[in-house]
Amino acid sequence: MKKDFLLLSRYTLEELSALIDLAAELKAKRKAGKEDKPLEGKTLGMIFEKSSTRTRVSFEAGMYQLGGQALFLSSADIQLGRGEPIEDTARVLSRYLDCLMIRTFEQEKVERLAAYASIPVINGLTDFAHPCQVVADLLTMREYKGNDLTGKTFCYIGDGNNMANSLIVGCLKSGMNVRIACPQGYQPDAGIMQWALENGNFLCTENIREAAAGADVLYTDVWASMGQEGEAKERQRVFQGYQINAETLSYAADDAIVLHCLPAHRGEEITAEVMEAHAAEIFDEAENRLHAHKAILVSLLK
Ligand code: CP
Numbered sequence: 001m002k003k004d005f006l007l008l009s010r011y012t013l014e015e016l017s018a019l020i021d022l023a024a025e026l027k028a029k030r031k032a033g034k035e036d037k038p039l040e041g042k043t044l045g046m047i048f049e050k051s052s053t054r055t056r057v058s059f060e061a062g063m064y065q066l067g068g069q070a071l072f073l074s075s076a077d078i079q080l081g082r083g084e085p086i087e088d089t090a091r092v093l094s095r096y097l098d099c100l101m102i103r104t105f106e107q108e109k110v111e112r113l114a115a116y117a118s119i120p121v122i123n124g125l126t127d128f129a130h131p132c133q134v135v136a137d138l139l140t141m142r143e144y145k146g147n148d149l150t151g152k153t154f155c156y157i158g159d160g161n162n163m164a165n166s167l168i169v170g171c172l173k174s175g176m177n178v179r180i181a182c183p184q185g186y187q188p189d190a191g192i193m194q195w196a197l198e199n200g201n202f203l204c205t206e207n208i209r210e211a212a213a214g215a216d217v218l219y220t221d222v223w224a225s226m227g228q229e230g231e232a233k234e235r236q237r238v239f240q241g242y243q244i245n246a247e248t249l250s251y252a253a254d255d256a257i258v259l260h261c262l263p264a265h266r267g268e269e270i271t272a273e274v275m276e277a278h279a280a281e282i283f284d285e286a287e288n289r290l291h292a293h294k295a296i297l298v299s300l301l302k
């Protein structure tokens with residue numbers, strides 16, 4: 001049966017760990033100039049209904065590095081954008097391609113694409129989840145905090161959005177303590193929080209100090225995600241103070257790292273000073289998207 005990469009909750013800890021191990025291995029091979037081409041002759045189709053820099057470029061470059069090729073399919077240019085059903089798009093593209101990646105709004109649309117496609121489907125971000133990012137994030141955390149993340153404290157500050165949802169699952173599965181600080185009404189998905197409370201050391205609070213206390217990793221994301229542009233002004237008001245700045249860092253462990261999935265809005269969720277002081281890990285994290293996506297592709301297509 002074909003395998004998809006849609007949600008981290010459908011991956012066991014062993015599968016997730018194996019993916020991160022493979023990403024680390026592919027990264028080392030690339031650094032040593034010893035890459036092989038396991039995906040020769042394979043084609044990845046990438047459907048984008050939202051903007052992207054990192055996801056698009058790293059999947060495309062990654063596919064080339066693995067010996068295959070990638071097609072950028074903007075929904076503005078394919079018939080999907082003119083109302084062709086996702087079920088038909090899935091069945092047609094499955095006849096031409098070996099793998100599909102999609103970035104869209106509704107998680108349900110990705111699920112329908114995967115249900116009708118006979119080839120593996122990768123979730124390249126929905127309003128609900130961003131699992132690809134979290135594979136790169138966990139690789140970065142391992143690089144800075146050691147391979148065993150058990151007992152390390154992860155703190156996310158800001159909007160309870162797609163990133164928060166996926167980070168809760170990925171970090172808790174990895175044995176980390178997870179702390180979320182966000183304003184009332186902007187919490188992560190209720191089902192994920194329920195699962196988190198039942199399956200790990202989890203706290204969601206409005207209090208940044210409480211969430212960041214002793215944290216090994218501080219993480220944030222934009223206050224207004226793609227598709228929420230109309231709410232940006234109201235969100236700037238609601239999220240005031242939910243920022244990674246010098247004060248937030250003072251609550252965390254002395255050797256805490258700061259991560260951000262990017263793009264960053266300096267002066268909103270993070271200060272320019274913290275961004276620059278932690279540029280090393282933040283841009284390692286961005287680089288790790290490449291290695292993580294290659295691992296996802298190899299694991300689905302090998
Ligand atoms: N972090 C992330 O997914 O970046 P892009 O939107 O540029 O792909």
Ligand code: NVA
Pocket residue numbers: 125161162163221222224225226261262263
């Ligand atoms: N929460 C952000 C993540 C961007 C990578 C968004 O969905 O726009």
